[in-house]
Amino acid sequence: MSVDKTGIQGTRWTGSVPILIGAAILVACGAPSPDVPAERASQSQEPTAPVIPAPRPIIVFLGDSLTAGFGLAAEDALPEQVASILKTESIEVRVVNAGVSGDTTANGLARFDWSVTAADADLVVVALGANDYLMGIDPERVKQNLSEIIQKAKDNNIECILVDLQPRSTLEEGSRDAAFAAIYPDLAAKFDLKYYSSLMSGVENQPDLLQSDGLHPTAQGVRVMAENLAQFLVPIIETYE
Structure with missing residues (x-):
């Protein structure tokens, strides 16, 4: 069959x-x-798209609520506004907002490794001390914390820019305010740092640029701060091109 x-x-x-x-x-x-x-x-396969590297330098802003953008939308915070202003001048950078509301210099020091070093930073803008001042922390302790932050940056080959916050009260020789105000220029000279003398320049004591608490800038106030800081950063950033 x-x-x-x-x-x-x-x-x-x-x-x-x-x-x-x-x-x-x-x-x-x-x-x-x-x-x-x-x-x-x-040859018939689709071509692979080129890998475009992220913009350099990477700038980490290590700060408190003035950096974090307290009470504002994320895009209105200081680091983001600085990047936006630089972009209008055809300067591409990558910014990392490492601002934490309420942080002191001790807090900034404690989180330096994961806030700054881990971000592969080229530059760190250190804007800390306002909360130390308001909380009455000893100026010598503040100076020591900032010194250690700066040294960590140097040890990791990260360029450090020190930002002065300027205490709000008048300065009397020998007073705590005077001691506090001397911290920033003294450290800038000691470590040979780029020194930005006043973060709140043009905004402090301007009610229309401050939120209702009288301490934190509005979005417009941040824009004023960012314009000034961006122009200060331009020649520094150009050395990375």
């Missing part, structure tokens, strides 16, 4: 079927067809 060697829908199995199946598997796996030269097959 003869056997009809047919498969599904009457398709006849022949000796060439395993070869065809094997070829189909190769094509499905991306291998070139046997009758297409390998070089032609590789």
Whole structure:
């Protein structure tokens, strides 16, 4: 008795079927067809998009609520506004907002490694001390904390820019305010740092540029601060090009 060697829908199995199946598997796996030269097959693939590196330098702003953008939308915070202003001048940078509301210099020192070093920073803008001042922390302790922050930056080959916050009260020789105010220029000279003398310049004591608490800038106030700081940073950033 003869056997009809047919498969599904009457398709006849022949000796060439395993070869065809094997070829189909190769094509499905991306291998070139046997009758297409390998070089032609590789040329037919879609070109790989070039990898565009992130803008450099990477600038980390290590600060408190004045950096974080207390009471404002994320895009209105100081680091983001600085980047926006620089972009209008065709200067591309990547900013990292490492501002934490309420932070003291001790807090900034404690989180330096994961806030700054881990971000692969080229520059760190240190804007800390306002909360130390308001909390009555000893100026010598503040100076020591800032010294350690600066030294950490140097140890990690990160350029450090020191930002002075200027205490709000008048300065009397020998007073705590005078001691506090001397911290920033003294450290800038000791470590040979780029020194930005007043973060709140043009904003402090301007009610229309401050929120209702009288301490934190509005979005417009931040814009004023960012304009001034951006222009200070331009020649520093240009050294990285």
